[in-house]
Amino acid sequence: MSEGQIVFENVTKQFGSAVAVQPINFEIKAGEFLAIMGSSGCGKTTTLRMLAGLETPSSGEIRLNGVRMNELKAHERETPLVWQTLALFPFLNVIENVEFGLKMRGVEKSECTKRSLKWLKRMEIEQFANRSIDQLSGGQRQRVALARALVTEPPVLLLDEPLSALDQNLVVRMQSVLTRLQKELGITFVYVTHSQSEAFAMADRVVIMSEGVIEQIGSPKEIYRNPASRFVAEFVGTNNIISGYIKELNEHSMICNTAFGVIESNLHDGNNSHVAGGAVELVISADMVELSQEKTSSKNEIQIQFIAEEFTGSVVTLYFEDDNKNELIVQKQQREIEPLELTYGCKIYAHWDPINVFCIPEVNAG
Amino acid sequence: MLNDKSIVWLLRIYLLLVFVFIFMPIVTSVVFSFNSDRFPSLPLGHFTWNWYDKVYNDPETWDAIRTSIIVALSASLLATIIGFCTAYTDFRYNFRFKNAYLALALLPPTIPLIILALAMLAWFSKLGISGQIWALIIAHTVLGAPFAMAIIRLRLQQMDKDLESAAWNLGASEWATMRYVIIPFALPSIISALCLTMAVSFDEFAIAWFVSGLNKSIPVVILEILQGNVDPQINAIGSFVFATTMTLVVIAQLFLFTKKPTTIK
Amino acid sequence: MIFSNWIRSLDVYALTWRLPVIIWQVLFFLAPLIFMIAMSFFLVKNYRMVEAFELVNWMKIFSKGYFWNSYGLSLGLAALATFTASCIAFPASYCLAFKLSETARRWAIFFLIIPFFTSYLVRTFSWYVLMAESGVVNNIIGHLGIGPIKMLNTMFATNIGYLTLTLPLVIILQTLSMASIDKNLIEAAHNLGAGRVRAIVSVIIPAARIGLIIGALFCFILSFGDFVSPYYLGGSNPPTLPILIIDTTKSGQQWPRAAVIATVMMVTLMLVALSAIKIAYKKR
Numbered sequence: 001m002s003e004g005q006i007v008f009e010n011v012t013k014q015f016g017s018a019v020a021v022q023p024i025n026f027e028i029k030a031g032e033f034l035a036i037m038g039s040s041g042c043g044k045t046t047t048l049r050m051l052a053g054l055e056t057p058s059s060g061e062i063r064l065n066g067v068r069m070n071e072l073k074a075h076e077r078e079t080p081l082v083w084q085t086l087a088l089f090p091f092l093n094v095i096e097n098v099e100f101g102l103k104m105r106g107v108e109k110s111e112c113t114k115r116s117l118k119w120l121k122r123m124e125i126e127q128f129a130n131r132s133i134d135q136l137s138g139g140q141r142q143r144v145a146l147a148r149a150l151v152t153e154p155p156v157l158l159l160d161e162p163l164s165a166l167d168q169n170l171v172v173r174m175q176s177v178l179t180r181l182q183k184e185l186g187i188t189f190v191y192v193t194h195s196q197s198e199a200f201a202m203a204d205r206v207v208i209m210s211e212g213v214i215e216q217i218g219s220p221k222e223i224y225r226n227p228a229s230r231f232v233a234e235f236v237g238t239n240n241i242i243s244g245y246i247k248e249l250n251e252h253s254m255i256c257n258t259a260f261g262v263i264e265s266n267l268h269d270g271n272n273s274h275v276a277g278g279a280v281e282l283v284i285s286a287d288m289v290e291l292s293q294e295k296t297s298s299k300n301e302i303q304i305q306f307i308a309e310e311f312t313g314s315v316v317t318l319y320f321e322d323d324n325k326n327e328l329i330v331q332k333q334q335r336e337i338e339p340l341e342l343t344y345g346c347k348i349y350a351h352w353d354p355i356n357v358f359c360i361p362e363v364n365a366g
Numbered sequence: 367m368l369n370d371k372s373i374v375w376l377l378r379i380y381l382l383l384v385f386v387f388i389f390m391p392i393v394t395s396v397v398f399s400f401n402s403d404r405f406p407s408l409p410l411g412h413f414t415w416n417w418y419d420k421v422y423n424d425p426e427t428w429d430a431i432r433t434s435i436i437v438a439l440s441a442s443l444l445a446t447i448i449g450f451c452t453a454y455t456d457f458r459y460n461f462r463f464k465n466a467y468l469a470l471a472l473l474p475p476t477i478p479l480i481i482l483a484l485a486m487l488a489w490f491s492k493l494g495i496s497g498q499i500w501a502l503i504i505a506h507t508v509l510g511a512p513f514a515m516a517i518i519r520l521r522l523q524q525m526d527k528d529l530e531s532a533a534w535n536l537g538a539s540e541w542a543t544m545r546y547v548i549i550p551f552a553l554p555s556i557i558s559a560l561c562l563t564m565a566v567s568f569d570e571f572a573i574a575w576f577v578s579g580l581n582k583s584i585p586v587v588i589l590e591i592l593q594g595n596v597d598p599q600i601n602a603i604g605s606f607v608f609a610t611t612m613t614l615v616v617i618a619q620l621f622l623f624t625k626k627p628t629t630i631k
Numbered sequence: 632m633i634f635s636n637w638i639r640s641l642d643v644y645a646l647t648w649r650l651p652v653i654i655w656q657v658l659f660f661l662a663p664l665i666f667m668i669a670m671s672f673f674l675v676k677n678y679r680m681v682e683a684f685e686l687v688n689w690m691k692i693f694s695k696g697y698f699w700n701s702y703g704l705s706l707g708l709a710a711l712a713t714f715t716a717s718c719i720a721f722p723a724s725y726c727l728a729f730k731l732s733e734t735a736r737r738w739a740i741f742f743l744i745i746p747f748f749t750s751y752l753v754r755t756f757s758w759y760v761l762m763a764e765s766g767v768v769n770n771i772i773g774h775l776g777i778g779p780i781k782m783l784n785t786m787f788a789t790n791i792g793y794l795t796l797t798l799p800l801v802i803i804l805q806t807l808s809m810a811s812i813d814k815n816l817i818e819a820a821h822n823l824g825a826g827r828v829r830a831i832v833s834v835i836i837p838a839a840r841i842g843l844i845i846g847a848l849f850c851f852i853l854s855f856g857d858f859v860s861p862y863y864l865g866g867s868n869p870p871t872l873p874i875l876i877i878d879t880t881k882s883g884q885q886w887p888r889a890a891v892i893a894t895v896m897m898v899t900l901m902l903v904a905l906s907a908i909k910i911a912y913k914k915r
Contacts, residue, residue, distance in 0.1 A: 054531050074534035075542075087532035091550045100546070101536035148536070373827070377726035384723045385742065388799055391757035392749050394767070398760065406760050407770050448655055451648045459645060467649070470656045478856020478900070480873040481893045482663070488670050488886055489663035508660050540644045565748045572858070576880070588752045592863060596760065604753030611748040619741065 003030035004064055004155030004188040006051065011060035013046050013212075020046045022212040023060065028190060030065075030155075033182050035191045035203035039235070043212040044192045048158055051190065052079045065155065075104070080149035081158040084165070086141055088133045094144050095120065095129040101152045119147040139170050146181070157182075159191045163198060175201050196236060200224065208232050226268065226358045227283055233360060238286035238317060238329055241360075249276045253354055256280055259326045264299050265357035273361070281360040286317065286331040288356040291340055292349050301351035304328055306342050318342070320350065392608070399601035406598060417602035426587060427603065434568055434583040436499060441506035442564040448507065449514025449559055454548065456515075457522040458530070472512045479572035482509075487576040497579025505573045510563030517562065517622070521555030522548075554621040561618035565611040664897075671890035678884055688887045692895075697869065702895070705871040708786065709855040712793035716801045716850045717843065719794070724805035725831070728812075736810065743799040754795050755859050762788055762864070784866030792860025797850040804849065808842020809835060844911040851907075852900055872896055 006028040013021040021043040028034045036044040049055040050062060053074035062069045069077065080101065088097050098116040107115070120126040123143040128136060136144065142162065149157055159178075163171045179202050182189045193199050199206050200220040208215040208223065208231075215235075216228040227233035233241050244258030253266050254274060265282060267274070274280070295301065304320035311317075316337060320328045328350060340348060394406075399418070402411035421427050452471040456464075474482070486505050490496035495504075529551065533543040549556070571585030578586055584607055591597050674683045692698050727739050746754070761767045762782040769779040782788050812835060820830040836843065858873035867874050872892055879889040 052535055075537050075539050081535045083528045083532055085526050085528050087526055087528035104537040104542055374730050377730055381723045381726045388746055391754035394757040394761060395753050407765055407767055448652050451652045455648045471652055474660055480856050480858055480876055481897055484876055484880060484889055484893050485663035485667035489666045504659050569750055571752055592752060592756055600753060600756045604750050608749050615748045
């Protein structure tokens, strides 16, 4: 299997007068697992469909391995898609579904069967070859859909929210199947999802889209720790976003006045446009906040009151307020908070290291 | 209040009476087709095959049956093709004047048959095909196509919109997708549509009476007997037609409803 | 150049499914109707039709008293059938929609479809036999000491024939529209203290309005255009418009005059349909 390198150059898409995708520019590296993430209507699915030839770009150029794709019809491309609905053919059985792509390419019948069986084996569903689709479980159907898309050995695999219909525990299992498959095949995966956990768990890089615009491209860690815009900061993870003004600017750090009082933040690479007195928005990830019963006299320490909590598995999301009703969100492992003996209304201390304070660049001008 | 039992039972008895009213003529017709009296009344005469015999031995009946079958087969085929094209166009495309297009395709059943009959008689005479079996086939195609369209459209409605795109995505051209995806998916409804349009054609008498000339179909023969005297042959032919169309309708229903739901979540 | 671009931009696949239908329907559905309207202005000379544009047929028909009698009778009979069918159907549909299980309802609708596929002629003939002087009905009520009642060749018989034709369809349409009413709405009406009748008048009828009106409309169209019942059961004295069309076409060879009558029928039905649809979809 060859690898697929994809370039989007000034690609736009309009439906009538509605703009679905603003000019977007990005490159998907060969053999990369790229996730495109955003809420519904952000243009992520349209972007994927343009790649598959199911929509024609209004302007711009899409290239696969350097070749312009715009004029190629959907069935002339090697960009199989795994659909959100799976879109398995209900009137065909499992192996006939998998054979479909080969048959359409004029591959001889016995060869079709041979290659399809190989993929059914690889997806560990060969015992269901002659079953009809509606006799399969959700996870098994998922594997059929994958086998059907991969049987033609394409350079790129497109996935449109393929796991959204599955149970949570099955999602995690399929995630590992997908990542392993991608590593073994070495082909490019383009994965569209609205789920942050799916994108961050699997992707090498993540594209965040909003209203037809790319908000940020980067590794999951970059996006998580250093969101490029307020939108990303709010969309990704659980972040505390705090507005304020720069009071002092040093070589490596700055001191800001905020609703929580004075907050010190390290200056990170690529963020050199700050001026004293300018407005900033600081981002503190909820899992980077330390809690203690006693004052520790660390930097960035405030006293807060416990108001609510929310369990999501082993992680607990805790909601606090300071005296002025400013909300602070903290995420901790269950075992980490047990020694704190939290009761509703109790007052404790929170602090965070200046190295974990990031600021959103675009609001610098204030 | 809602569970007031006596009212519910009254309503059910009422419903039963309405069904008795609706099915009375059908049942009477079948019963009287085996009854010996020339003018059927109560008490019934004795059981007889006489009327069926009479019909069976009348060469005109066989001509009519032949005509009806030829017309029904051809018209149902044409009507199903046209109905399929309309249903697929409606399913797949949006375009300017689509409402006008759909109106053109769906309006025939709302025009009284007697008006269509006169209009087609005049038009076919002008085209010089009036009285030929073609005239009848064309008329019944026009009449049946909207029903075929409705049935096939309902089936396409159940199809996952992505199925067609998925086929293109896997390398099937639009034509191949039609051949390997759309038609196989719609097949049960296509068979249903064939049966139902056949039944429509088998039953239609007004247009047939006007345009068929010497190619009389069965309903036209019935109409002509009806114009004469009271003749229980009508019951015999009627029961035969009833058996035929019901078979078609039951086949159509089987294909429409017992086919397992095939959309995938 | 522009033309060749236009050719290239043609979507052959899409047109394959679209064009044949348009051509077929224009040629064999629209053209006959338009030709029929045109024919109403033709002349008949020496038993042959001559294409012309004269109002003479229209004036002839409109000046005949029997035409207006027939027109009035047709309208009256169709209206009567629409009213009786709607009234008879409503309690039955109400029962089907609210008082029966889903399965029972599906079976009932299946049984209501059956009549469409039995010959209307044969069913009319059955009624003829049932309602005759010495027919089954008089036979039965004779044993009870009543009758014989003259039923054939009356408006009653015509109406029975119309009901045979239309009642199943009206019940199906009413049932479907009532079954799709949100049950919570009715529940809410009851909770607010509305009795059964109040709930029907203030909730069910407004909510099912479109189905009720469309059912009535179809009943009107079918009855207005039917010639079998008024002829064989009603005795055709005076004739309705469809019978007039048949007589004028079949015996008189006066196709243009028949076309006038058919055009009048079509315009009438169009007006009725438009006003019915307007009422059905009127914003409350």
